[in-house]
Amino acid sequence: MPNSDLLARSLAAVWHPCTQMKRHETLPLVPIQRGESVWLYDFDGRRYLDAVSSWWVNLFGHCNPRINAAITDQLGRLEHVMLAGFTHEPVVQLSERLAQLAPAGLGHCFYASDGASATEIALKMSAHYWRNNGRPQKSTFVSLENSYHGETLGALSVTDVALFKDAYSVLVKQNATVPSPDWRKAEAGESAENFALRCASQLEAYLQQHHHTIAALIVEPLVQGAAGMAMYHPAYLQRARELCNQYEVHLIADEIAVGMGRTGTMFACEQAGIAPDFLLLSKGISGGYLPLSVVMTTDNVYQAFYADEVSRGFLHSHSYTGNPLACRAALATLDIFAEDDVLASNRSKSAYFNRIATPLRDHPKVRNFRNTGMIWAFEVDTSHPDFAQRCFTLALEQELLLRPMGNTIYFMPPYIISEAEMDMLLARTLAIVQQLT
Numbered sequence: 377m378p379n380s381d382l383l384a385r386s387l388a389a390v391w392h393p394c395t396q397m398k399r400h401e402t403l404p405l406v407p408i409q410r411g412e413s414v415w416l417y418d419f420d421g422r423r424y425l426d427a428v429s430s431w432w433v434n435l436f437g438h439c440n441p442r443i444n445a446a447i448t449d450q451l452g453r454l455e456h457v458m459l460a461g462f463t464h465e466p467v468v469q470l471s472e473r474l475a476q477l478a479p480a481g482l483g484h485c486f487y488a489s490d491g492a493s494a495t496e497i498a499l500k501m502s503a504h505y506w507r508n509n510g511r512p513q514k515s516t517f518v519s520l521e522n523s524y525h526g527e528t529l530g531a532l533s534v535t536d537v538a539l540f541k542d543a544y545s546v547l548v549k550q551n552a553t554v555p556s557p558d559w560r561k562a563e564a565g566e567s568a569e570n571f572a573l574r575c576a577s578q579l580e581a582y583l584q585q586h587h588h589t590i591a592a593l594i595v596e597p598l599v600q601g602a603a604g605m606a607m608y609h610p611a612y613l614q615r616a617r618e619l620c621n622q623y624e625v626h627l628i629a630d631e632i633a634v635g636m637g638r639t640g641t642m643f644a645c646e647q648a649g650i651a652p653d654f655l656l657l658s659k660g661i662s663g664g665y666l667p668l669s670v671v672m673t674t675d676n677v678y679q680a681f682y683a684d685e686v687s688r689g690f691l692h693s694h695s696y697t698g699n700p701l702a703c704r705a706a707l708a709t710l711d712i713f714a715e716d717d718v719l720a721s722n723r724s725k726s727a728y729f730n731r732i733a734t735p736l737r738d739h740p741k742v743r744n745f746r747n748t749g750m751i752w753a754f755e756v757d758t759s760h761p762d763f764a765q766r767c768f769t770l771a772l773e774q775e776l777l778l779r780p781m782g783n784t785i786y787f788m789p790p791y792i793i794s795e796a797e798m799d800m801l802l803a804r805t806l807a808i809v810q811q812l813t
């Protein structure tokens with residue numbers, strides 16, 4: 377049995393992420409042999425619909441023929457070259473195309489390999505910008521309550537998830553948080569927009585008092601993913617942009633999870649009609665194929681580092697910065713967006729799912745059913761002590777990969793999901809909710 381053998385060897389040799397390893401004494405790992413489209417297959421031929429896009433990275437399915445072909449072609453030309461002192465076609469093309477797609481003014485791309493590194497880069501770049509401009513005291517950051525920007529030490533300093541942070545708090549610099557515009561927290565009868573504006577005035581009060589020491593505000597535009605898919609009104613972003621201008625604070629838009637079409641527009645910031653000073657992309661940028669992240673910034677920021685002294689330059693590097701294979705995967709991903717008019721097709725898929733989701737939305741034990749683009753989430757009214765784990769296990773039995781956060785179930789499927797697959801996802805999730813309540 378390759379299956380049980382692989383499980384035992386994995387538990388002996390691999391320390392799995394975001395996992396209390398002891399739980400695997402009772403909870404088996406899921407060994408995956410291959411993937412195709414929205415499906416993952418194990419060694420016994422069982423299949424699982426990847427309703428969370430393998431931690432929010434996969435956009436166009438597993439083993440997508442077009443992305444496979446692009447990477448294979450690149451593999452025969454150049455697998456990697458260092459990006460300090462050297463350059464190559466894929467990284468140049470990707471930078472040019474991203475600059476055309478992104479909100480205006482973000483014409484300079486700095487690359488890394490994962491989301492947390494993109495956060496680190498933006499924080500360092502912002503503080504260094506103020507230092508180069510003779511204002512070194514502007515060196516702290518503000519994030520929203522329940523924010524998530526990655527788990528390296530700098531990124532943790534702007535992440536507000538106790539479980540990820542508490543054990544490491546002695547290592548992490550303290551930064552401030554301001555109230556999250558998450559509409560679930562609105563008063564009864566208060567609209568999402570009014571609540572967003574009320575939260576923005578709390579941001580205003582904070583900036584008014586502390587702007588002298590603040591380098592940047594960092595936000596996850598429209599959807600705070602790890603907070604449990606907390607969604608909010610774009611009016612917050614509009615107001616935040618105005619306030620950041622007024623108080624001379626950078627605005628960092630962490631679109632690592634929400635960028636690349638996930639919220640219905642290519643970038644979530646578009647829905648507020650704003651451009652940030654730093655735009656962070658990762659996760660879906662390579663279609664879910666290879667680790668790649670990018671920090672896009674303005675000419676104003678770039679010019680603050682452009683000088684004769686090396687020490688005024690932005691001194692940051694990763695070995696695999698701008699890896700050609702990852703950049704080709706990203707270019708193939710952008711090609712699919714253009715050739716298949718993916719944003720339009722997602723709009724009709726999203727509308728279809730909202731139509732068929734009525735029984736789930738109206739279920740007596742379901743609360744806060746919500747949707748932004750290709751993200752859906754809801755809370756299940758349950759006193760089940762281990763709801764998330766139980767739901768995960770039941771879902772596998774139903775051929776679904778769901779990974780609830782607490783009592784929040786969410787769907788973040790690959791964009792190539794079909795109507796029949798959405799029907800199945802919905803019907804089986806309803807059955808699971810029914811069974812657990």
Ligand SMILES: *Cc1c(COP(=O)(O)O)cnc(C)c1O
Nearest residue numbers: 490491492524525526601632633
């Ligand atoms: C996943 C995520 C990150 C961190 O990305 P990694 O590649 O996991 O380091 C940062 N910000 C947001 C909003 C994310 O969803």
